[in-house]
Structure formats: structure tokens, C-alpha cells
Amino acid sequence: MSPDATMIIARGLTKRFEDRVAVAGIDIDVRAGEIFGFLGPNGAGKSSTMRMIGCVSPPSGGTLRILGMDAHREGPAIRARLGVVPQEDQLDWELTVRENLLVYARYFGISRSVARRRADELLEFVQLADRANEKVDALSGGMRRRLTIARALVNEPRIVLLDEPTTGLDPQARHLVWERLFRLKQRGVTLVLTTHYMDEAEQLCDRLVVMDGGSIVAEGSPRELLERYCTREVVELRFGLDAPLAELADKVTDLAERVEVLPDRLLLYVPDGDTTLPALHDRNLTPTSVLVRRGTLEDVFLHLTGRTLVD
Amino acid sequence: MWVSRIATGSGAVLERNYMVHRRGLIAFLSGFCEPVFFLFSLGMGMGALVGHITLPDGRVVEYAVFVAPAMLAVSAMNGAVAECVFNVYSKLKYMKLYDAVLNTPVTPMGIVLGEIAWALLRGGIYGAAFLALMALMGLTPSAWAFLALPGVVLIGWTFAALSMAGTTFIRSWQDYDVVATLSFLMFMFSATFTPLETYPEWVQLLIQATPLYHGVTLLRGLTTGAVSFGLLIHVAYLIAVAVVSLIVTAYRMGRALQR
Ligand SMILES: Nc1ncnc2c1ncn2[C@@H]1O[C@H](COP(=O)(O)OP(=O)(O)OP(=O)(O)O)[C@@H](O)[C@H]1O
Ligand SMILES: [Mg+2]
Numbered sequence: 001m002s003p004d005a006t007m008i009i010a011r012g013l014t015k016r017f018e019d020r021v022a023v024a025g026i027d028i029d030v031r032a033g034e035i036f037g038f039l040g041p042n043g044a045g046k047s048s049t050m051r052m053i054g055c056v057s058p059p060s061g062g063t064l065r066i067l068g069m070d071a072h073r074e075g076p077a078i079r080a081r082l083g084v085v086p087q088e089d090q091l092d093w094e095l096t097v098r099e100n101l102l103v104y105a106r107y108f109g110i111s112r113s114v115a116r117r118r119a120d121e122l123l124e125f126v127q128l129a130d131r132a133n134e135k136v137d138a139l140s141g142g143m144r145r146r147l148t149i150a151r152a153l154v155n156e157p158r159i160v161l162l163d164e165p166t167t168g169l170d171p172q173a174r175h176l177v178w179e180r181l182f183r184l185k186q187r188g189v190t191l192v193l194t195t196h197y198m199d200e201a202e203q204l205c206d207r208l209v210v211m212d213g214g215s216i217v218a219e220g221s222p223r224e225l226l227e228r229y230c231t232r233e234v235v236e237l238r239f240g241l242d243a244p245l246a247e248l249a250d251k252v253t254d255l256a257e258r259v260e261v262l263p264d265r266l267l268l269y270v271p272d273g274d275t276t277l278p279a280l281h282d283r284n285l286t287p288t289s290v291l292v293r294r295g296t297l298e299d300v301f302l303h304l305t306g307r308t309l310v311d
Numbered sequence: 312m313w314v315s316r317i318a319t320g321s322g323a324v325l326e327r328n329y330m331v332h333r334r335g336l337i338a339f340l341s342g343f344c345e346p347v348f349f350l351f352s353l354g355m356g357m358g359a360l361v362g363h364i365t366l367p368d369g370r371v372v373e374y375a376v377f378v379a380p381a382m383l384a385v386s387a388m389n390g391a392v393a394e395c396v397f398n399v400y401s402k403l404k405y406m407k408l409y410d411a412v413l414n415t416p417v418t419p420m421g422i423v424l425g426e427i428a429w430a431l432l433r434g435g436i437y438g439a440a441f442l443a444l445m446a447l448m449g450l451t452p453s454a455w456a457f458l459a460l461p462g463v464v465l466i467g468w469t470f471a472a473l474s475m476a477g478t479t480f481i482r483s484w485q486d487y488d489v490v491a492t493l494s495f496l497m498f499m500f501s502a503t504f505t506p507l508e509t510y511p512e513w514v515q516l517l518i519q520a521t522p523l524y525h526g527v528t529l530l531r532g533l534t535t536g537a538v539s540f541g542l543l544i545h546v547a548y549l550i551a552v553a554v555v556s557l558i559v560t561a562y563r564m565g566r567a568l569q570r
Contacts, residue, residue: 017570056413056569076316076416090411094331103330106323107415155415 007190012062015048022048024214038194039201040211046194050163083152083160091136098132105154122150142173162193198297217304229303230295233273237266237287320421328429343437346386368537379450380530381503387463391470394430419565430471438463453536466526469549472556479563497523
């Protein structure tokens with residue numbers, strides 16, 4: 001396969017559970033060696049999409065090809081070359097950390113001696129070598145997540161699917177996971193991940209799609225999305241309790257390219273925040289706090305859907 | 312291709328169970344003790360009351376000779392039910408073990424066969440030990456008794472497959488009462504303690520529909536030496552129940568997990 005081949009192609013991919021449409025006909029192309037992200041709030045259809053790509057959930061409609069094979073007909077052959085980090089860890093609680101890796105390797109038909117070697121390498125890779133002989137329930141949440149990532153790598157997959165790899169982890173643990181994922185990318189592994197953290201999407205993804213209600217509402221690199229749907233800077237204005245935010249917004253519309261009214265604050269989208277501040281002062285506005293920050297994917301999502309990503 | 316895939320998958324599932332249980336040798340051994348207690352209390356105790364009993368072919372044997380092969384069949388059933396209902400249900404619903412396994416090339420049929428192979432291995436070891444005990448106690452008057460061991464494995468296979476199929480219908484722990492009741496009824500009424508002919512005719516028909524009856528009759532024929540081609544009917548019945556159950560289980564498990 002050529003280096004820039006398309007690893008995953010979906011056209012009109014749909015998932016229905018009875019009457020509920022979880023994924024409403026999406027098109028995606030994931031290229032070899034990139035980190036591709038699905039960004040979206042709870043219930044957007046991220047996990048449903050990942051499970052279809054992982055060949056454990058049959059699509060209700062559309063076509064899905066992975067590594068040049070048809071997802072519906074060649075599930076086991078595709079799964080042999082995928083690594084999967086599910087949203088819930090699904091580790092084997094009756095086994096130790098190391099045994100989890102050994103047994104998982106055996107599910108792929110990997111020989112015992114190779115399994116032992118890879119288990120030890122992977123425990124080093126996710127920094128769990130000193131916990132190798134403990135039961136899984138003795139691990140912290142972050143350690144379990146790392147073990148799940150190690151488990152997804154035992155078959156040396158071409159593509160790794162990570163469903164919310166860092167949800168629930170503290171910042172330090174998240175950075176460790178991000179750093180390991182970057183190393184995988186450097187080795188040429190294609191990574192597909194879901195997240196509802198905009199900073200994770202910005203830091204990790206080469207390209208991403210923003211999902212909402214089962215559909216894709218935007219796609220591109222984080223930079224492209226920011227340029228297209230956001231300004232360079234954002235001024236956040238907070239006023240006292242019960243302040244008439246909608247009226248206040250009318251007073252400043254001309255100062256910004258766009259103004260968003262949130263329950264507790266106003267967001268002014270501007271090219272340069274520092275030139276906006278004096279203008280605010282001139283209009284006798286007295287916010288209780290003013291914050292100038294750069295635009296993020298959170299703002300992109302707000303612009304596209306009118307809602308915030310994480311409440 | 313798919314055959315080797317199923318073999319790899321079920322082999323790995325079997326290996327996983329071995330890894331878990333090699334640490335719990337005592338629990339493993341305790342599974343052997345229950346039918347032995349039954350043999351002593353029922354065989355010896357009731358044997359003293361009943362004395363001798365007439366086999367269908369007219370021979371008169373001690374009651375313990377009559378009841379021991381039934382206990383052997385019951386132990387094969389209980390072992391398989393315990394393994395394939397309780398353990399499989401918790402792996403399916405609580406540990407989410409199979410969700411993880413299905414992310415690999417292993418298919419639902421691979422999982423089902425692996426779990427059953429494990430139940431058989433376990434049941435086979437218990438069965439062999441129990442059979443040896445029977446021989447030592449002089450409860451196996453016929454040399455055909457050595458065929459009772461594959462017979463035990465067959466019974467184990469049938470009940471393992473049947474109980475896994477049942478497990479895919481279980482919605483909560485409450486449904487266990489149904490499982491417990493069904494296996495107790497079979498234990499009581501499968502020509503276990505008295506010959507089939509002692510029941511009214513319509514009850515006989517019900518009894519003949521239960522797989523345990525066929526298991527008991529098969530083993531009893533072998534250990535007492537009443538061997539005829541008729542025994543193959545019981546073998547065929549047990550195989551049929553096992554195969555249908557396997558297909559139902561793999562289908563329902565795939566549907567539940569691969570939504
Ligand atoms: N097994 C299922 N049966 C019925 N409905 C389901 C099932 N799985 C998902 N859904 C529904 O499909 C929709 C999308 O769910 P999905 O889990 O894909 O969202 P998500 O983007 O992963 O959300 P989250 O961020 O909360 O993980 C939801 O409305 C959910 O209720
Ligand atoms: Mg999800």
C-alpha cells in the first residue's frame with residue numbers, strides 16, 4: 001500500500017438503534033500515518049462510529065472500507081490489524097497486568113514467546129513494568145487507560161482506534177498518554193481518536209471532524225477550522241448576577257466580528273483583543289471580569305452548533 | 312480459514328481460563344467432592360433401605376451399582392451448568408470480557424467453543440476421578456465402564472452448550488432460580504433414583520425428553536454392561552441438543568455483543 005493511501009473510507013455511513021439514528025450518514029477518509037479525530041459532545045455518535053470502524057457493530061447503511069477490505073464481510077481479517085481502546089477499558093479483572101497482555105496476544109494467535117517479549121516491551125512503553133504482577137483492580141484509572149493502550153498494541157496494528165483515550169485522567173496522566181500517542185504516530189501508525197476535549201483535539205489531531213447529533217458539521221485541520229470559523233482572539237466579559245446580557249450584547253456588536261451570549265458571559269470574537277478593551281471602556285461597560293484569550297475549537301463548536309462542548 | 316480462526320480463538324479462551332484457575336486449585340478440587348458425598352449418602356444410605364434393584368434386562372444388582380452412574384451423569388451436568396451459567400453470565404454482563412475479546416479476530420463461535428472446552432476439561436477430570444472411585448468400590452461390574460468417560464465428556468458438552476444458550480436469555484440474577492429449579496427437577500426425575508418404568512406413562516414421556524435422562528441411561532448401560540445399539544440413540548440425542556445449543560448461543564451472543 002502506498003504511503004499516503006486511504007486507510008479508512010466511509011460513505012453515507014449510518015447507524016440506527018431501533019428508531020434512534022446514532023450516526024446519520026457520514027463520509028470520512030482517514031489517510032495513512034495521520035492522527036484523525038472525532039470531536040463532539042455526549043451522544044454525538046462518536047462511539048457508534050468507532051465501533052463500526054472496529055467491526056464490532058454492523059453499519060445500518062452506507063459503505064465502510066478499512067485497509068482496503070469491506071467492514072461487513074471481512075471483519076475478523078480487519079480486526080486482526082486494528083488496535084482498539086474502547087471507551088470503557090474492558091480489562092480482564094481476573095488476570096494480572098502482564099497476563100492481560102499475554103492473553104490478549106493469544107486472541108490474535110500470536111505465539112507465547114512473541115507474546116512474552118511484546119508484553120514486556122509494551123509495559124515499558126506505557127511505564128507499567130513495575131506493576132506487571134498486580135491485579136488490574138489495584139491500578140489507578142490512568143494506569144488502566146495506559147494498560148488498555150498497551151493491550152491495543154500487542155498485535156502491532158496498522159491503525160489504532162482510541163475512544164476518549166484521556167477522559168477522567170489528571171493533566172499529568174493525559175500528557176503522558178499524548179506523548180505516547182505521538183510516538184506511535186512517529187512509528188507510522190495511523191491513529192483515530194474521539195474526544196470532547198478541544199485542547200486534546202488541537203494538540204493531537206492532524207485532521208478532525210466535528211460531530212453533532214450523528215452528523216459531521218465541519219472538517220479540516222485544527223488550524224483550518226479555527227481560521228474558517230473563529231477569530232484569532234476572544235474577549236470574555238462577565239457581569240454581575242442577573243445582568244441583562246442580551247441587552248449588553250447589543251451595545252457591543254459593532255466592536256466584534258461576532259458576539260455570543262452564554263448564560264454567564266459574553267464572548268466577543270475579535271482579531272486583536274487589546275484594541276477592543278479601550279473601546280469597551282469608552283462605552284461605560286463595567287464587566288466584573290475581562291479575559292482575553294486566543295480562539296479555540298470550543299469556539300468553533302459553539303459557532304457551528306450554538307452549544308458548548310462540555311457543560 | 313474460519314476453522315483455524317475458531318480454533319485459535321477457542322484455544323486462547325481456554326488458555327485464559329487456565330491462567331485464572333491454576334491459582335485456585337482448592338476451589339477446583341472442591342467441585343469433585345459434591346457428587347462423591349451424594350454417592351456415599353444416597354448410594355450407601357438408601358442402598359441399605361432399598362437393598363437390590365432389578366435392571367431392565369432382568370439382572371438384579373445392588374442399589375449402589377444402579378445409582379452410581381446416575382451420580383456420575385449428574386456431576387457432569389452440575390459441573391457444566393456451574394461453569395457455563397454463573398461464570399459465563401458474569402463475563403458477559405459484568406466483566407465485559409467478551410466485548411474486549413470481540414475486538415480481536417476471535418468470533419462469537421470461538422468464544423462459545425473455548426468456554427465449553429474449558430468446562431469439558433474440568434468436568435472430564437472430575438468424571439475420571441469419580442469413575443476411578445466407582446471402580447475401586449466395585450460399582451462397575453462391566454469392562455464397558457471405560458467408555459463411560461467419553462460418555463461423561465459428551466454429557467458435559469451437551470449441558471455446557473445448553474446452559475450457555477440459556478445464559479444468553481438470562482436478564483438478571485433472579486433468573487437463576489429458574490436454572491436452579493430446572494436442574495433440580497432433572498436431578499430428581501431423570502430415572503436417577505428409580506427405573507423409568509416405575510413412573511406413570513405420561514411422566515415417562517416427559518422424563519425421556521430431558522437430556523439428563525439420556526445421559527443417565529447411557530452411563531448406566533455402560534457401567535452395568537447392558538450394552539446395545541440402543542445406547543446410540545442416547546448419544547445421538549445428546550449430540551443433537553449440543554449442536555443446536557451451540558448455534559443458538561453463538562448467534563445470540565453475537566447479536567447481543569455486536570450491536
Ligand atoms: N446499544 C445502543 N442501543 C441503543 N441506543 C444506543 C446504543 N449505543 C448508542 N446509542 C445511542 O446512539 C447515540 C449516540 O451514542 P454514542 O455512544 O455513539 O455517542 P458518543 O458520541 O460516543 O457519546 P459520549 O461522548 O457520551 O461517549 C445516543 O443517542 C445513544 O443513546
Ligand atoms: Mg462515546
